[in-house]
Amino acid sequence: MNIIVCIKQILDPEIPARDFRVDSAKREAERGSANLVTNIFCENALETALQFREAHGGKITVVSVGPEGAEDVLRKALALTANEAVLVINDAPGLADPLFVARTLAAAIRKIGAFDAVLLGREAGDWGAGQTGGLLAEELGLPCISFAESLAPAAPGAVQVKRQTDSGWELLESTMPLVVTITNHEKNVPRIPKTRDVMQSYRKPLTKWTLADVGIDPASTAAYYEVAELSIPRKETQCEFIAGDTLEAKIDAFASRLTEVMRAL
């Protein structure tokens, strides 16, 4: 099975809130001293693809749309033993418009050629729009299954997808090709690359295309949405720490506060 995994480089979402700044005029997050990392759900998607390939064979191509520096996340994916990588260079700063990204990914995927499944993270840890998968499916005219945690072979030309729902989970079966968005699950926690594979990742094929190479003209793509404002909310409650001379006294006082709240229900 040929699997394409789309991955995105983002500002490290683990940076503490106190170190996070935005440029309200530019309506962008400030890079500051934060690292750029692979979006966690994209790592979950790659891990899901790697496990499928280990069990059933196939080939994994990772694709990213981003600046030159996004090569780093593709190299890391190659170190995790993805077979090939493609970077479509988009230097436009600021918000990545989800429809623009979906169209660019669709164009790149068509240029790559034959594939059976496209896996993406369910959303990114920066803007968190959660739309690229759905929009990509529409651009490619394919079915889409969201919030999946694993894939398994089904009838010839089909795949079974286990996905999470509000009340539990579902098993869906789809013909291929299809688009799948991946969510986090205990079984797709990303692995750590082996040192040997990191060395070898620099010898693996990494193709770079410009937007023009894939036939995308940014000027002719009408905007989907814009950021009108970006700010950091100043909302902190003053926490009253429960005091008491003994542990028992503190627990009693805490219990009283809980009871008070629950009685008002």
Added chain:
Amino acid sequence: MGDVVCYLPAKAGWDRSAQGVLGAGRRLADSLGAKLRAVVLGPTDEALVQGAAAVSDSVAVADHPLLAEYHPETFLAALVAICKPLAPRAVLLGNDTYGQELAARLAHRLGGSAAGDAVGIAVAGDKLHVTRGVYGGKATAVIALVRSPGVVWLRARAMDPADPAGRAPGEVQKVTVDLAADPRVKVVSRHVEAKEGVKLEEARVIVSGGRGLGGPEPFKQLQELATTMGAQMAASRAACDAGWVPASWQVGQTGKKVAPELYLAIAISGASQHIMGIADSKVITAINRDPDAPIFKHCSFGLVEDYQKVIGPLREKLAKNG
């Protein structure tokens, strides 16, 4: 033309989500000087239809054998078929799994723009403005939707319901949609992870556990505490990823967005991504041994202690308080 459509899944019934979606829809329609059109897909109950009619200008009920159970491609096709002739200005959905997965694709098929996890929606000139948390809840963005319709999934349970007083109920219409079974995707099976009581999203009291619990065992203790409190159980992403509890318990940016009267976080540090899921709670409180844990910044009151020393005696005390 230019109306506001609210999509209501029949299966969920007249729940807080349906009420919140219609509340937001009513206010948006009023500010646009437009009509509010509720759309119900699937076999429905009277409570939902009557509740929706009371605050809407019309309720379209589309029942079809293929809409008996949710199917991503079929429900999408049905919504497109109903929305397209209406040429709406906005289509609003709730923040359940299915609403989230439908929104972007629906926007694409209607030539519009989507945005999700909205905590606010307003008209600004010729655009719709959607307020939402970004960067894992560290920042708030106002997104201007360039295309029409704006397809928006909302933090529905945090939205005020509309007041039906002084309003003639909207007309209820049965609509026929022409649907064919999708030849590509089939639902093989559905599994509900058995959990007693109300849904987490509708729960009034929640007891939630995190990474600091260190394993699945302490969740049993938390469960006893929750039972005493009449609370539902939840967990942070770390606890779900570790496999200690089912993924459907996860609360946070990518889990459930809850809005209880009381949220008790036990051994949860309170990363901004977790806060995104609980910010609509009335009272947040925590037990954590680290006084600097970020969770306390969001608490009305809190207890700095090792949870292991607290849970047992706390449960006994609460049982006594009754």
